[in-house]
Amino acid sequence: MIILNTQGIVLKAVRYKENDVILTLFTRKLGKVAALAKGAKRNKSALLSSSQLFSYSNYTLKKQGSMYNVSQSDIIKSFYDLAYDIEAFSYATYVTKLVENTTLENQTNNRLFILLAQTLYLYTQQDVDKKFITRAFELKFLDYMGLKPVVNRCSSCNSKDLNNLTFNVHEGGVLCSQCSQNAEENLKVDVTTIKLMEYILSNDILQCSKAKVSKYITYELEKILKKYLSVYIDNVNFKSLHLLQSLENIKGVDKGE
Template sequence: MLIKTEGFVLKNKKYGETDSMLTIFTRKIGKINAIAKGARKPKSTFLAGIQPFCYSDFVFYKGKSSLYNLSQCDAREIFYCIREDLDALTYGAYLLELVEAVTNEGQTNNRLFNLLGKTLSMLANKDQKDFELQTVVRAFEVNLLAYSGFKPHVHSCVNCNQSNFKQIKFSHEEGGILCPKCFTVDPFASKISETTVRLANYLLNKDILEIQKLKVNEALNNELKLILKKYIMVHINKYQFKSLDMLDKL
């Protein structure tokens, strides 16, 4: 059975002497693992479209095993500029790791697929005037969580649904903000400012293309970054991202 679909290459690993094992986030059949036979040969027709970040049209066939076999690959966008810039490469690798972590094999997610495409395009053109890299990454994180079923509850108290209060804490375990009356629900809840909560809500309600020039105070961005980092670790159950070590050094 032949399957035609577009997709983003999340990972490319050596498989045997001349083959590659690919992890691809496709529009039609979700995340899959596929073997690209002969892809490591110098004259392989697959080379251009199977590197990480590549957005390509794929044709797969599937036999009796659970693995797909790549039959044809035509690159639409290779995002070469991402590979030429250290910041873009590192943050781009982080986005791919996040997508791989939250997606289940064979389960489609068109909103996340479109979000990844828009964000990679922005990273590839990040040298444009007034582009705010950190704002874009925070927006990607919070919307990835929302599109994957882990949307943080930031419009009212996650425990009692009250919304009129000044002091706020964020409970990673409960999945959202707590009002003073509910602080005892999670004694390990983190302090969070009202402004950071408003920022999270704003990013959740805007298309990522609309916020790429949004300037956010560094301290505010860092507070949301730390909140989301722990939230991602708790709810995605992934505690180590290879790219995060590099991100912390940038």
């Protein structure tokens, strides 16, 4: 029997039988794994809080056959408060689903693990632009998955003369004015947006959260990254963001915007 201690974040929790839960954990030492938390649904279970969605805990995992069992856990941060904020909950659901759907089992990615933990923490903070944080997460996620868009030079000819630049998803980043003439589906983009992308890629997300970014630049970044993710990542699930957008549209109508 293999016994391992590791930090992990709950990406998914599915009830099994009456009181058990099958967890999809994103862990530091093992990457993504499935683990059975026996009796976790009982009110007095020691595994109850660490078996909730988004929970960040230390887990003792025992491998029996092809399955891990959670034998012990100690909560680091529950992120339980996310359930009371529809915006934070929607974004948290989106980023955890993105990690769940794109990472392979038993493949570690410590940079992505830290990014996810820090992002969930930021979603609990009141003075943070959660929409911008989600865009920063997406960009850094692409970097840590080996799919970073080129933003500091022309992705076609490597020229650093980026006057009148465009962004081309299929070319993998920005294009200079000359190369953009030979490409289709170019996206017009503000140079400030490209500079922001450079900044995000060069700093951790906690530092990025301190930036004051206009709604227009955040919107432009969202437009670019949504297209980029749709091309390079299979089965991106935008459902939780669609729900959030619907709620924002309703609020806009109520305010007469």
